[in-house]
Amino acid sequence: MATKDENSTVVVRKEQEERLKPPPMYQVLLLNDDYTPMEFVVAIIQEYFNKDRETATQIMLKVHRDGRAMCGVYPKDIASTKVELVLAHARKAGHPLQCVMEEA
Ligand code: TYC
Numbered sequence: 001m002a003t004k005d006e007n008s009t010v011v012v013r014k015e016q017e018e019r020l021k022p023p024p025m026y027q028v029l030l031l032n033d034d035y036t037p038m039e040f041v042v043a044i045i046q047e048y049f050n051k052d053r054e055t056a057t058q059i060m061l062k063v064h065r066d067g068r069a070m071c072g073v074y075p076k077d078i079a080s081t082k083v084e085l086v087l088a089h090a091r092k093a094g095h096p097l098q099c100v101m102e103e104a
Helices: 004-020 038-049 053-066 076-092
Strands: 025-031 068-075 098-103
Touching: 025 038, 025 053, 025 076, 038 053, 038 068, 038 076, 053 068, 068 076, 076 098
Parallel strands: none
Antiparallel strands: 025 068, 025 098
8 A cells, every 4th residue: 555655746746747738639520320411511521620622521421431530639628619519500400410529
C-alpha cells in the first residue's frame, strides 16, 4: 500500500498532468440509414463540416458503404453543437439521419 506521502505525490502529479494536457478531442460521425437521400447527406457535410463537394461525396459514400464515417474532430462543445445542429436540420427535413460524437 502507498504511504500518505506517496499518495500526495500521486495526486499532485495527476493534477499537473490535467493542467498541462490538451483538452480531449471528439470525432463527429454520421451513421448510415436506408432513407436519408444521398444528396441531403452531401449538403449536410458541406454545410456543417466545411468540406468541398467532392470530399463531402466521398465521406457520404463511405458512410453508405461502411455504416459510419468521420466528418471532423473538434473540442467537446463544438462537436456537441455540430451534432445538435445536424440532427435538428435532418429532423426538420423529415430524415432519420443519425449523427454521433466519440472521444478521438
Ligand atoms: N444509405 C442512404 C441511401 O441509400 C444514403 C445515406 C448516406 C444515408 C449516408 C445516411 O449518413 C448517411 N439513400
